[in-house]
Amino acid sequence: MMNNLSWLRLVAVAFAVLGGPGLCRAADPARDSASTAVVTAQIDAIFEQEWQAAKVSPQMADDAMFLRRATLDLTGLIPTVGEVRGYLSERGTPIADEEGGASHPSAPGVPQRAGLTSDSRPDKRAKLIAELLRRPRHARLMAGVWRDVLLPHNTPETAAVAFENWLQGRFRDNVSYDALVREILTAQGTSNQSVPVVFFASNHTKPEELAASASQAFLGLQVRCAQCHDHPFTQWKQADFWGFAAFFARTQGPSNVGELVPVADRADGEVRHPKTLKVLLPKPMDGPEMAATTSEPRRAVLARWVTAGENPFFARAAVNRAWWVLFGRGLVQPVDDLGPHNPSTHEAVLTLLANDFVQHDFDLRRTLEIIAGTKAYQTSSTPHQPGTAADPDENYATMAVRSLSPQQVYDALLQAAGERESLERPGPEAVAERRAFLAQLDAPTRQPTEYQGGIPQALMLLNGPLVARLTNPTTGDFLAALIDSPFLKDEQRVETLFLATLSRLPRLEERERMQKLLASKPTAAARAQALGDLQWALLNSTEFVLNR
Amino acid sequence: MSNLNRRTLLKSLMASFGGLGTCGILPALAETTAGTPKGKSRHCVLLWMNGGPTQTDTFDMKPEHANGGEFKPIATSAKGLEISEHFPKLARHGHQLAVLRGLSTREGDHGRGTFTMHMGRQPDPLVRFPTLGAMLSKELAQSEAMLPEFVAVNPYLGFDATAWEAGFLGARFAPLTIKSRAARQVTGPASAAAFAELGVDDLKATQPVSAQRASDRLGLLQGFQSQLVAESPQSPVLAHDTMLQRAIQLVSSDAGKVFDLSQESAATREKYGRGSFGQGCLLARRLIEKGVSFVEVSLGDSGRWDTHGNNFATVRELSTELDAGWSALLDDLEARGLLESTTILWMGEFGRTPKINGGAGRDHFPNAWSAVLAGGGIRGGQTYGRTSIDGMTVESGKMDVGDLFATLCGALQIDHRMLNTSNIGRPFRIAEGQPVKEVLG
Incomplete structure (x- = not known):
């Protein structure tokens, strides 16, 4: 049963189980x-x-x-x-x-x-x-979050992945958030030369789409409704929307992702109020119109206003998003609908975080x-x-339970089964397996408080080939190594399976139940199988697919 | 059924099988446990035409005008109701069809049109609207159902995947989606190959599992479940548990057999048509027999109805598929006494231009187009609404999507003014519109 890789696995498991030196964290460098x-x-x-x-x-x-x-x-x-x-x-x-x-x-x-x-x-x-x-995984996570925020859902995958990779590099280097946003808003050239122009291409370089997208992503303002009429619930008027859109009136670029037309600033181009047909000068959401005389590109003026420390929306939107990353809901909810019509549940906290964010160089990691x-x-x-009450309360006295996204479920399966290689450097087979798994859940909901996979994913975990492979003592690497390790007692094997899946020790009654089950098995093979069955049950449990 | 009831049921099922045969995770359970429809249950089938079907070449023909194109109208079993010559079988059901010729909507983009005709409203970035199947199955569902209340066959998610979301109603009402197995996919019209393979994957275990092990595994799993649900009954826990219990029911009972179309005779399968639409209609019939509330069947993978060019050849093919599947569904439901409790809606995301373009095609046209209602609660054998002689404008009986949904609700005996609370706290009616009484039977 042991192939030449098994020894390596055994050693890996030994370290995993006993907490070997390779897994100790290095001391933290000084941080503020x-x-x-x-x-x-x-x-x-x-x-x-x-x-x-x-x-x-x-x-x-x-x-x-x-x-x-x-x-x-x-x-x-x-x-x-x-x-x-x-x-x-x-x-x-x-x-x-x-x-x-x-x-x-x-x-x-x-x-x-x-x-x-x-x-x-x-x-x-x-x-x-x-x-x-x-x-590095943190940068990858943030890149995924901001990709979803910045690009429309129907952006072609290749462009979206390139954009996400670019973001990942920025987050890895912990580039300050204001610099990142300026880089996006003033991007120039083709997507071959400069990846952030994908933001423009995916919004068809249309002033109204860019205005709606930028205000939502960077300012947490929902102004789309004001495109066609004065907003019914907020202070935004149609003129505010089109005044903001005027910042993009002189931006030229691709009308679709994939067109290699460079994004650039022109000297002319206007937007008109759809009803009065009046030409509108660029106007920030909270301020006076921009002077008609300035020769500076409109996008540069916009980028400066958006990312200014005094901007009443920018920092609040960013820290509200950071709160959402950690809690699955914002201090203002929906997370991208800030404004007087939709007060924060904890205004003092939001203000505190926003001020600190501005004072510390827009450092998202710090927030x-x-x-x-x-x-x-x-x-x-x-x-x-x-x-x-079972549901999360307004005063944050009980943590809200959240659901892992389908991608997280897949990654967690591999992590729990010790398949680090497929996780970090997936070969073609692993990529195909991942795609097949994710293809099962086609109706995406992005609410972290909702389970997103649906019955097909549940069936896939209960009966499908991936979990069957991982939980079979002859094909599941982690399980096999665990069973083959001579220095482990069954009790420790059970414990390790709990730690690998639910990240906690088994409770007394859980230990006892497993002990009873194992004791009822007459042969070593049957006991090995029972450990696989435990792993199967753990991987299928609600606790496994939730973040509690 | 509440979670607890479901769990109790599961436990009793588990307790009762010890040592029986081996299939899937659990041995087969008695057929009687599969969802048996109650007396007065109602059902809905949405026949979704992907890409925007042409009204001029199907249900609102213009033989007197140049816009009419190549096809001829034929008479139906209802006096005065004429439809395309490529619907000979459906024509025999004319007395069951109410053809609505005055549809007029606002979205001429595939994504927004697909969204609007599924949600009954235009997109709003703040609100996560539920799709029609979620809203209606919530009202129609039978509490004892073993099967999911809402099944979507072969939806094409490329235009707007959110159009099949349960939105603010929650995962509980999300559809079970069934896709053609890619390996042996037959998407076109009847081909010499085989029947389109529809089915639910992983109903049986990949590797054989003995009854003893099945019991061990499930016992361990249910132990984790009951502990967590008791200790932390937050809604994501309950939502996942509900979904998991349903999946377990599907694999542990006979209920999943409903998806196995090979149980039907070759003649029956042939009658519905070999493609994924025909076989989807057959599956819809089987699901409705088992009490499923809402089934959506799509025709036109990746938007085949989007006939900007070569309209007539494509529409002829699609019509033949539609004719076989739809008429067989009506035949079989009628024969089983289920047609009076099953309402069928035929539509796509918008209509197509009456004027034929330079490439013998028709373009997007939401201003004046057609939908069809049939079966339970519908006064068949009529047209409602009229377009001008060139088909360009609605002259009478104008309906927006809200009116269409409200009328469908009327046929299903659902109050379309029923309020559901949205994710932003604002309540929304099922449909913002007025039912058309003339269409209701």
């Missing part, structure tokens, strides 16, 4: 963690006040739940067995005023449950967050680090009082 901690504490104070007023005492997620959540939210993957073991056994470094310090005031009359659980020190989580944010450090992000998803 003291200053992020201050903002995090300010946000905590706001929520703690709210929790006191509502007489709720949120439970904090335990380390296993937090590790899985943060790893998924910041890298898109579930943690490996080694990572879970390492994290659960790692001791946090004590800090001076951990209990009762100014940043964690205890609420009179409220039981002391709001603190972090005893197995975890605050800096242990902070270290994890900082480390996750530096992984994510602040948010991920908050108690609101670290609450347990198990309802804090039995029998209370």
